[in-house]
Amino acid sequence: MLLAATITMPSLLSFQPGSSSQIGLNYPIMWKKELSDQELKKLIQQSRDGNVQAMGTLYEHFKTSLFNLALRYTYNYAAAEDVIQDVFVKVFTNLHSLDDDKAFVGWLYRIAVNTCLSYLRSHKKLRQKTISLEDVQGIVADRAPSATQKAETKILDETIQKLPPSLKSVFLLHDVQGFKHREIAHILGCSVGTSKSQLFKARKRIRKFLEHKQWI
Amino acid sequence: MKCAKAKKLISEYIDGDLSAEEVSFLEKHMETCPNCKKLSKDFQQIKQTAKDLSEVEPSGQTWFRIQARLKAETQVSVPEPRVRFLFFPVQLRYAVSTALLVFIVIGAVIIGMWIGNREGTVNGNNGQAFALTKIQEAEQHYKLAIKALWEAVQVQKENFDPKIAETFRINLELIDATLADCKRAIQSDPSDLESQYYLLAVYKKKAELLDSMIEVSSTVPQNIGSKTII
Numbered sequence: 237m238l239l240a241a242t243i244t245m246p247s248l249l250s251f252q253p254g255s256s257s258q259i260g261l262n263y264p265i266m267w268k269k270e271l272s273d274q275e276l277k278k279l280i281q282q283s284r285d286g287n288v289q290a291m292g293t294l295y296e297h298f299k300t301s302l303f304n305l306a307l308r309y310t311y312n313y314a315a316a317e318d319v320i321q322d323v324f325v326k327v328f329t330n331l332h333s334l335d336d337d338k339a340f341v342g343w344l345y346r347i348a349v350n351t352c353l354s355y356l357r358s359h360k361k362l363r364q365k366t367i368s369l370e371d372v373q374g375i376v377a378d379r380a381p382s383a384t385q386k387a388e389t390k391i392l393d394e395t396i397q398k399l400p401p402s403l404k405s406v407f408l409l410h411d412v413q414g415f416k417h418r419e420i421a422h423i424l425g426c427s428v429g430t431s432k433s434q435l436f437k438a439r440k441r442i443r444k445f446l447e448h449k450q451w452i
Numbered sequence: 453m454k455c456a457k458a459k460k461l462i463s464e465y466i467d468g469d470l471s472a473e474e475v476s477f478l479e480k481h482m483e484t485c486p487n488c489k490k491l492s493k494d495f496q497q498i499k500q501t502a503k504d505l506s507e508v509e510p511s512g513q514t515w516f517r518i519q520a521r522l523k524a525e526t527q528v529s530v531p532e533p534r535v536r537f538l539f540f541p542v543q544l545r546y547a548v549s550t551a552l553l554v555f556i557v558i559g560a561v562i563i564g565m566w567i568g569n570r571e572g573t574v575n576g577n578n579g580q581a582f583a584l585t586k587i588q589e590a591e592q593h594y595k596l597a598i599k600a601l602w603e604a605v606q607v608q609k610e611n612f613d614p615k616i617a618e619t620f621r622i623n624l625e626l627i628d629a630t631l632a633d634c635k636r637a638i639q640s641d642p643s644d645l646e647s648q649y650y651l652l653a654v655y656k657k658k659a660e661l662l663d664s665m666i667e668v669s670s671t672v673p674q675n676i677g678s679k680t681i682i
Contacts, residue, residue: 255661282680288519290582291519291522292515295515295518296515299509299514299515300507300509301508302512303508303509303510304505304507304508307508313508316510316518317510317511317514320514321514321518321521322512324518325518325521325522325525328518328522329522329525347597376460378662386506388501388504389501389504389505390508391500392498392501392505393505411499411502411503412496412502412505414503417469431535432463435463435544436460436463438499439463439495439499441499443491443494443495443498446494446498
């Protein structure tokens with residue numbers, strides 16, 4: 237019989253993040269939802285050992301935040317789903333190479349941001365026209381904004397979509413996701429000063445756009 | 453404090469990142485500067501609205517898809533031949549097109565042989581001669597297909613993993629040795645239809661193997677060792 241020998245192909249993802257210092261995260265990034273360091277560490281270790289239930293718990297914990305981050309890069313529900321699938325597959329496939337479990341959250345978000353940017357690069361020509369997240373099909377999580385708030389968030393979403401990727405990343409991580417500049421610097425691999433100046437530029441751009449819309 | 457300096461501090465001011473001294477200077481400036489005061493208010497409004505942006509949940513199927521992909525990542529063997537035509541380089545597309553066309557012609561020839569055989573049972577030697585002619589036609593078509601596929605393999609050969617290349621080389625040698633045996637058998641008895649059919653079957657295997665080589669070389673990413681995800 238031809239091709240009787242089974243040939244194991246190399247993994248498509250041979251990502252080697254190296255030491256945590258290479259990523260620049262030597263301390264925990266405090267996540268806004270409640271999950272103690274101990275719990276997180278245990279889940280990471282169990283996931284590394286192939287425990288699917290632990291992987292599922294980690295997914296459940298970060299899915300909404302990462303999905304909304306992806307959605308504000310792609311503004312396409314299906315594309316955002318593809319992005320977070322890629323993110324979690326990369327994360328669980330390469331978890332063994334993460335030396336410092338305390339660096340997990342920053343590492344996860346760094347992979348997420350880079351996967352989103354990679355998506356934008358490869359779909360540059362196909363990018364859709366501006367749409368609001370309010371118009372994106374999906375289940376809106378537990379917030380009930382007033383009509384005014386809804387209108388304001390809709391305009392802001394449209395504005396965020398117009399930001400260049402470097403400004404968008406900082407704005408989304410800081411003002412939407414709630415990360416500190418020190419954490420953003422580690423996620424994006426830039427200095428704290430750069431993170432601050434990018435946020436200032438992003439806010440100025442947004443303000444200018446909102447002035448045109450006579451929102452402020 | 454001048455406006456230019458104040459504006460640079462306003463973003464950090466609303467985030468609470470300034471020292472007490474800087475806050476004092478900035479607030480003093482804003483008491484007399486409506487523009488900077490307005491900038492601070494606008495930034496605060498943007499920040500607050502950003503916190504209120506709606507959140508959307510991914511579908512319930514996402515986790516199942518991730519699980520399925522993780523399962524698939526654990527063991528990857530040589531893939532079954534799949535035609536992902538549009539992803540082939542232009543040279544390969546021509547080669548595969550030629551090969552496909554040739555296979556269609558061979559199919560027609562084999563049907564012709566079958567009809568010839570049926571007639572042969574009625575017409576005796578004429579039928580056998582017809583079948584031999586058709587087998588020889590099929591052989592020519594197989595040779596043409598194999599030539600096209602071989603050229604395509606040569607284009608892709610630098611993409612092969614050494615282990616895969618070695619496996620293919622061994623299989624190709626086996627097939628070529630079997631082809632040589634068949635040809636010798638036919639030379640000793642040109643009217644032996646069984647040897648002729650066997651020869652066609654071996655040509656078919658060779659074409660399939662070359663097709664698998666193209667498929668595998670198109671599937672294996674280049675520079676695997678250096679690929680990174682971020």
